[in-house]
Amino acid sequence: MEKLISWDQIMDQSLKVPGMKIVRTEFLIQAFGAYGNTHLLDNQRPIDLYGEDVIHKIAGDITTKHLRLTTATSTVAGIPGGLAMFGTIPADLGQFYVHILVLAQKLGYIYGWPDLLDENKNVTEGTRNVLTLFVGVMFGAQTANKAISEVGKSFAIQVGKRLPQQALTKTVYYPVVKEVGKWIGIKITKDIFAKGVGKVIPLVGGAVSGGITYISFNAMSKKLQKHLHKEMLLLPKTTVNNFYNDISEDTDYEHINTENKNRIEDLELLSIQACINMAKIDFDLDPAEIDFISSMIEESGLTTDEKMTLLENLRSMDLFKIDFTQLKENELYSIALIENLAAVMHADSVIKPAEKIYFHKVISELGFTKEQMSDYLVLPADEE
Known part of the structure; x- marks a missing residue:
């Protein structure tokens, strides 16, 4: 890319x-x-x-x-x-x-x-x-x-x-x-x-x-x-x-933030781990994939130690073992993950068979069908 x-x-x-x-x-x-x-x-x-x-x-x-x-x-x-x-x-x-x-x-x-x-x-x-x-x-x-x-x-x-x-x-x-x-x-x-x-x-x-x-x-x-x-x-x-009976400017967003912070970080971590797996699944880690995932890590709300651990893993060939249960309960984050996985697949403008298999595995675990997510397996150049 x-x-x-x-x-x-x-x-x-x-x-x-x-x-x-x-x-x-x-x-x-x-x-x-x-x-x-x-x-x-x-x-x-x-x-x-x-x-x-x-x-x-x-x-x-x-x-x-x-x-x-x-x-x-x-x-x-x-x-x-x-x-x-x-x-x-x-x-x-x-x-x-x-x-x-x-x-x-x-x-x-x-x-x-x-x-x-x-x-x-x-x-x-x-x-x-x-x-x-x-x-x-x-x-x-x-x-x-x-x-x-x-x-x-x-x-x-x-x-x-x-x-x-x-x-x-x-x-x-x-x-x-x-x-x-x-x-x-x-x-x-x-x-x-x-x-x-x-x-x-x-x-x-x-x-x-x-x-x-x-x-x-x-x-x-x-x-x-x-x-x-x-x-x-x-x-x-x-x-x-x-x-005037709707959400007010006085809504306690700080409380909402504290209540959801840990859950948000858990979902972010899981999403990044899945993208790292996608990048490495074909044993060909492309520079564009590295740049995209590094950006995800840097802009996340994770701790410095968590970010360093993810970056170190990105340089190895080990894959994460991921339980997608939390994401399956959150459709918004599930769709966000799927689009991120598609971005990783598209980064080098070639979708490898191993990437396609891993993509289908993830969407299945998230409760989606291949038909629902088939558009993500189309490269931008093929959309013209």
Whole structure:
């Protein structure tokens, strides 16, 4: 695998662009201005005030606007010398994710999510984590789909409040967000390597870039729109009376964190051990696999001694004996593990027979069927 592009780096660069921070009420008042009752949007979701057809139209119009903008910019960026570098990231990639992140915020608000910014209209760690999950949904990460569904049930109906800023930083979801971020980085890296050849052909490169951008952006936005729409319909109608009875900013996340900390670390350790087994199962430890797993270890919440033990094992050929019972009881972490195992398999762009056998063994122990997880045995290049 080429040097892995960091999703955090892309987000850091994108969030510096003016106009990136979308304030919920301000945006919704403008978007739904033609339909009246916008003064009620402070305390209610758009679906509670307007019909499903209106929601669909507004979401479609907003998506089309950003699709046109990013495609036009990408066509120019694809021509050598067309645009300057976006910090340390190519301009084409940078502008694409600026629109992706802006659209993610807007779709979130249209489909009922609370304000993702703090009281000073600033991006917080909680904001970044929600946006990472939204983009994960766009990339087809089942972990992100599952996490958004669980988080959305707790937060989507408290629309007039802001997202509790500790909600995704001090609970069981936080390690999952980190895994989704890695998944996004891997997908971006492989997509760029597979599709970047058009950039070296003058003039033709611009057309190729614009076409790829149109297809990619359209498919990604539709995935998020479809998922958020489905989740919106599953939630009860919000009223001013029940609006303040949801999770409050005073929720004792510190207590939740203490209560779950050991369990989270156990699940993280188990997941990393399984990925190490996957990397070594074919007796051919690829540098890309080492880099990916080393990153998992470094960014985990494990102790220094535990991290050192894992790194030492990575350099040996011994396999861990793993009991997947704990993971089987947690679907969110099970799916996250499966996606991590797939990332290890895909790291060297070749899926070996031994890797496939180990993958099937793990998914079986987690209670999934081969048919349910067959997509993970398809390399990105085969998806075109």
